Amino acid sequence: FSCKEVFHHIAEMEMDALIIGPTFYDETVELCRRMDDRDIPYIFVDSTIETTHPIAFFSSNHYVCGNLMAKLITSLIPENSKIGMLQAVRTGNHSANTTILRKKGFMDYLTDHKLDHQVLKIPFSVDTPENNKKYLSRFFKSHDDIPGIVIMNSRGNYIANYLYNNKIKGVKMVCLDLTRPNVEALKGGKIDFLIGQEPEYQGFYAMKTLLEYLIFKKPVKKENYVQLDILTRETIDYYKKFNNIVY
Amino acid sequence: FSCKEVFHHIAEMEMDALIIGPTFYDETVELCRRMDDRDIPYIFVDSTIETTHPIAFFSSNHYVCGNLMAKLITSLIPENSKIGMLQAVRTGNHSANTTILRKKGFMDYLTDHKLDHQVLKIPFSVDTPENNKKYLSRFFKSHDDIPGIVIMNSRGNYIANYLYNNKIKGVKMVCLDLTRPNVEALKGGKIDFLIGQEPEYQGFYAMKTLLEYLIFKKPVKKENYVQLDILTRETIDYYKKFNNIVY
Numbered sequence: 001f002s003c004k005e006v007f008h009h010i011a012e013m014e015m016d017a018l019i020i021g022p023t024f025y026d027e028t029v030e031l032c033r034r035m036d037d038r039d040i041p042y043i044f045v046d047s048t049i050e051t052t053h054p055i056a057f058f059s060s061n062h063y064v065c066g067n068l069m070a071k072l073i074t075s076l077i078p079e080n081s082k083i084g085m086l087q088a089v090r091t092g093n094h095s096a097n098t099t100i101l102r103k104k105g106f107m108d109y110l111t112d113h114k115l116d117h118q119v120l121k122i123p124f125s126v127d128t129p130e131n132n133k134k135y136l137s138r139f140f141k142s143h144d145d146i147p148g149i150v151i152m153n154s155r156g157n158y159i160a161n162y163l164y165n166n167k168i169k170g171v172k173m174v175c176l177d178l179t180r181p182n183v184e185a186l187k188g189g190k191i192d193f194l195i196g197q198e199p200e201y202q203g204f205y206a207m208k209t210l211l212e213y214l215i216f217k218k219p220v221k222k223e224n225y226v227q228l229d230i231l232t233r234e235t236i237d238y239y240k241k242f243n244n245i246v247y
Numbered sequence: 248f249s250c251k252e253v254f255h256h257i258a259e260m261e262m263d264a265l266i267i268g269p270t271f272y273d274e275t276v277e278l279c280r281r282m283d284d285r286d287i288p289y290i291f292v293d294s295t296i297e298t299t300h301p302i303a304f305f306s307s308n309h310y311v312c313g314n315l316m317a318k319l320i321t322s323l324i325p326e327n328s329k330i331g332m333l334q335a336v337r338t339g340n341h342s343a344n345t346t347i348l349r350k351k352g353f354m355d356y357l358t359d360h361k362l363d364h365q366v367l368k369i370p371f372s373v374d375t376p377e378n379n380k381k382y383l384s385r386f387f388k389s390h391d392d393i394p395g396i397v398i399m400n401s402r403g404n405y406i407a408n409y410l411y412n413n414k415i416k417g418v419k420m421v422c423l424d425l426t427r428p429n430v431e432a433l434k435g436g437k438i439d440f441l442i443g444q445e446p447e448y449q450g451f452y453a454m455k456t457l458l459e460y461l462i463f464k465k466p467v468k469k470e471n472y473v474q475l476d477i478l479t480r481e482t483i484d485y486y487k488k489f490n491n492i493v494y
Contacts, residue, residue, distance in 0.1 A: 061485065068481040075322050075439075192322075227485050230477040234315040238308065238474050 007031045017210045018042040019203075022049050025097050043210055045202040047098045056209050058202040058224045062098045065195065065228055066105020069150050069174050070115075072193045072230070076172040077148035080116050084139075084149040084171075086159060087121040102152045120146070124155070136162050148172040157181035160190035178231065178239075186236055194236075196229035254278045264457045265289040266450075269296050272344050290457055292449040294345045303456050305449040305471045309345045312442065312475055313352020316397045316421050317362075319440045319477070323419040324395040327363050331386075331396035331418075333406060334368040349399045367393070371402070383409050395419040404428035407437035425478065425486075433483055441483075443476035 007027045010018070011034040018035060022028035022044055032052035035042050044057035073083060085106070088099065110117060120143060123135045136159070140146075149171055151159055156175025163171055175182055178196040185191045205224065212218040231239055254274045257265070258281040265282060269275035269291055279299040282289050291304035320330060332353070335346065357364060367390060370382045383406070387393075396418055398406055403422025410418055422429055425443040432438045452471065459465040478486055 064481050064485075068479065071479060071481060225485050227487060228482045230479070230482065232315065232318060232477070234311050234318060235475040235477065238311075238472050240474060 003027055011035070015040060016214055019206045019210065020044050020054075021046040022052075022097070023047075025049065028052070041210070041213065043206045045206050046199075047101075049097065054222075055213060056206075056220050056222050056224060058206050058226060060098075060197040060228060061225045062101035063105035063108075065176070065197070066102035066107075066152070067109045068105075068195065068228055068230070069102070069152065069176070070106045070109035070113075073148045073150050073172065073174045074110070074113075074115055074117065076174070076192060077117075081147045082118045082120055082143065082145065084120050084122050084143070084146045086124050086149070086151045086153065086155065088124050088126055088153050088155070099152050106150065106152070122149070122159070124158075132158070133162075137166075140166070140168060144168075146171060148174070151175045153177075154179050154182065156191055156194070157185040160185040164188075164190050178229075183236060186231060186233055189233055192232070194231045196227075196231060196239075198226040198229070201226055250274055258282070262287060263461055266453045266457065267291055267301075268293040269299075269344070270294075272296065275299070288457070288460065290453045292453050293446075294348075296344065301469075302460060303453075303467050303469050303471060305453050305473060307345075307444040307475060308472045309348035310352035310355075312423070312444070313349035313354075313399070314356045315352075315442065315475055315477070316349070316399065316423070317353045317356035317360075320395045320397050320419065320421045321357070321360075321362055321364065323421070323439060324364075328394045329365045329367055329390065329392065331369045331390070331393045332366050333371050333396070333398045333400065333402065335371050335373055335400050335402070346399050353397065353399070369396070369406070371405075379405070380409075384413075387413070387415060391415075393418060395421070398422045400424075401426050401429065403438055403441070404432040407432040411435075411437050425476075430483060433478060433480055436480055439479070441478045443474075443478060443486075445473040445476070448473055 003024050004027055007030065011031050018040060020028060020031065020042055023046070028049055029051060032042065032049070032054070036053055041055045044054045044059065047059045047062060048054065048057035077083070107119070122139050125131050125135070147170065149159060151173070154177035156173060157179070160173050160175070173191045174193045175191050176195050178194065182191065182194055186194045209220055213220050229239070250271050251274055254277065258278055265287060267275060267278065267289055270293070275296055276298060279289065279296070279301070283300055288302045291301045291306065294306045294309060295301065295304040324330070354366070369386050372378050372382070394417065396406060398420070401424035403420060404426070407420050407422070420438045421440045422438050423442050425441065429438065429441055433441045456467055460467050476486070
């Protein structure tokens with residue numbers, strides 16, 4: 001799959017520094033090892049990987065994000081009811097490391113609060129999206145009593161619209177990332193809670209930090225966790241993106 | 248009551264401009280009338296009053312805030328159950344105008360969503376706080392089956408701590424304003440959802456707008472609604488106050 005080649009290509013480029021979104025675990029570890037060898041500083045956005053040596057990272061605390069999603073969905077649905085959880089499958093890769101952390105946070109929250117929900121995986125393919133309708137119709141045929149669904153990647157709108165188009169009603173949705181289609185679904189009442197992770201802030205501060213480090217030799221704060229913004233249909237119109245703030 | 252005298256005093260002071268938090272309706276209307284006569288510009292923070300002529304206001308949409316509080320509390324409690332609502336009483340004054348708007352937003356949400364909750368007023372005195380314990384113990388003796396409470400002013404922590412100290416358990420709380428005691432109560436698990444209204448942002452931008460208007464004659468945007476931030480125990484530690492943002 002192509003990311004290996006791209007990472008290999010990147011590792012050989014001329015550069016002063018690198019900003020990495022480490023979705024792919026093994027490939028990122030290898031890329032970082034080569035950056036370390038070449039003494040090239042790098043910063044992570046979106047998530048971090050423990051065995052590497054970035055000068056800084058800007059990321060959600062994905063474990064806490066999973067906690068939060070569990071709190072929100074369990075507040076919306078009856079006790080002891082089932083919860084659907086989207087399980088994204090990528091070829092040649094275990095789940096993205098962010099998803100693993102979020103899922104652990106989610107399951108730990110249920111355990112810690114002695115909540116007895118059966119969590120059912122909804123299969124979803126990133127590589128063969130043409131199969132997803134089949135997966136979903138099969139899933140919802142055999143489980144027509146699911147009161148709530150959590151989506152731990154940014155594809156919430158896909159499921160929200162599937163439910164809407166197939167007239168499957170009364171399913172509460174807690175989703176992630178303020179993509180345009182997700183925000184549309186939130187405004188349309190198809191998503192109940194949407195969580196934002198300040199991507200603009202992450203990108204802006206990653207770049208700012210690198211420039212200050214390279215040019216002004218400023219000291220760098222390594223661990224930078226961003227806000228987890230909880231948005232609803234009621235609040236989204238008042239939400240200021242980082243872009244609008246004067247800096 | 249003393250605010251009348253203060254407002255009267257303010258109306259006669261030398262000044263270039265004024266920032267007003269219009270908690271008291273009649274007194275504010277009178278003050279604004281006198282500012283208009285003297286051609287002195289003023290800006291509102293916290294809320295606005297329709298019959299006056301501020302050059303701008305920085306405020307929550309309090310009606311939407313009421314909608315939001317209704318959404319949050321009804322997501323936490325069983326259908327058809329009772330909801331407690333703090334009713335602050337001030338001498339010689341109908342409720343603060345913000346509370347009236349929030350309450351209307353709250354009740355309209357219930358109606359619009361066909362939700363059948365009985366809303367019970369919890370009496371609370373701002374002027375004679377020594378009576379509040381008596382009020383509360385009387386209230387909770389006659390209503391020991393209330394699963395959720397909303398507090399539409401900033402005194403949420405008072406009720407949250409009352410419940411905690413009197414071992415009244417299992418009551419969900421949705422409260423307003425990120426005061427230090429409220430944030431403590433949120434962190435301690437005594438408040439479930441706390442809503443922030445960016446007070447630092449309101450004050451900073453009110454001042455900035457006035458200075459730019461007076462000194463640089465910049466055009467002013469009149470209606471400025473701030474964010475409604477939904478905070479939980481999980482997210483509060485990652486919440487950056489406006490203070491921390493570089494501007």
